[in-house]
Amino acid sequence: MDASVKPIEMLSGMYERAVDFSFSFGPKIIGAILVYWIGSIIIKKISHFTGERIEKSGVDSTLAPFFKNMFYSVLKLLLVITVIGIMGVETTSLAAVIAAAGLAVGMALQGSLGNFAGGVLLLVFRPIAVGEVIKAQGYEGKVTEILLFVTVLKTLDNRIIYLPNGPLAGGAIENYSREEWRRVDMTFKINGDQNIDAVKDIILLAVNSVSEVAEEPRAEVVVTGLTEYAIELQARPFCRPENYYDVIVKCQEAVKKTLTKTGVKGPTPNQNIYLQQVSVPNIKPKTAHASIS
Numbered sequence: 001m002d003a004s005v006k007p008i009e010m011l012s013g014m015y016e017r018a019v020d021f022s023f024s025f026g027p028k029i030i031g032a033i034l035v036y037w038i039g040s041i042i043i044k045k046i047s048h049f050t051g052e053r054i055e056k057s058g059v060d061s062t063l064a065p066f067f068k069n070m071f072y073s074v075l076k077l078l079l080v081i082t083v084i085g086i087m088g089v090e091t092t093s094l095a096a097v098i099a100a101a102g103l104a105v106g107m108a109l110q111g112s113l114g115n116f117a118g119g120v121l122l123l124v125f126r127p128i129a130v131g132e133v134i135k136a137q138g139y140e141g142k143v144t145e146i147l148l149f150v151t152v153l154k155t156l157d158n159r160i161i162y163l164p165n166g167p168l169a170g171g172a173i174e175n176y177s178r179e180e181w182r183r184v185d186m187t188f189k190i191n192g193d194q195n196i197d198a199v200k201d202i203i204l205l206a207v208n209s210v211s212e213v214a215e216e217p218r219a220e221v222v223v224t225g226l227t228e229y230a231i232e233l234q235a236r237p238f239c240r241p242e243n244y245y246d247v248i249v250k251c252q253e254a255v256k257k258t259l260t261k262t263g264v265k266g267p268t269p270n271q272n273i274y275l276q277q278v279s280v281p282n283i284k285p286k287t288a289h290a291s292i293s
Helices: 002-056 063-086 091-108 110-125 165-170 196-208 241-262
Strands: 133-136 139-146 150-154 160-164 173-175 186-191 220-226 230-236
Touching: 002 063, 110 139, 110 150, 110 165, 133 241, 139 160, 150 165, 160 165, 186 241, 196 220, 196 230, 196 241
Parallel strands: none
Antiparallel strands: 133 139, 133 173, 139 150, 150 160, 186 230, 220 230
16 A cells, blocks of 8 residues: 555655746746747847948948857847846856856967957058058068958068968058059169269169159159269159069169160279389398318
């Protein structure tokens, strides 16, 4: 009799506990599910609207999806915390755990976060853009990509350079593409006995014969140095930034050919040699006498 009553009592107790649990936590669970479902729909609509506004505001196409995803993730995290609170879980300790985990991750990834922050600054303030030629961190090249952590440069000799965005955003950047014209400085040395004005006209004529050299602003040739045997002249033509290196090569070749054709001499160091005649006195050698005893 007792053996048959015990299972019944156990089942009855389990049923009563299940009923109590259902009445105690059932409404909370149902409410949490409803809140999560409705909240997810609202978050999607808000994120979609926010993403459209960000794209219309002119934010870089690389940065816009990131802002949209970050906004969505923050709202989703708040929704999850709210749902957990509805279910009766203490959210204060949970928030403390999340904050501590975030701090630990931030300390471990502080270098990467610095590069990320630099990438955001580059994309928001736009000191550089894709397709522009820059010089930064000791490298010069064309910007091919601006990512959230690195910027990619392609150098003149076809190398790919990855620059971390943190140091790039915090350092000096030379942007050669923002102005319409770029000046090309080339130095030539001629013999010191040449006619300066005539040689300046010859160099200017050679420089202006290059098709990529601009008519306005006009090129000029100036004297930048004098030595005891040479005159240093500098040609200063202007060109489009993308033609800079082509202009250097073509102008140097044109100037060299023109100077040779017109007979302009290059610098020739003078070296004076002085010979001094020294008279040597005629000294007779002494004769040694040996005595025999």
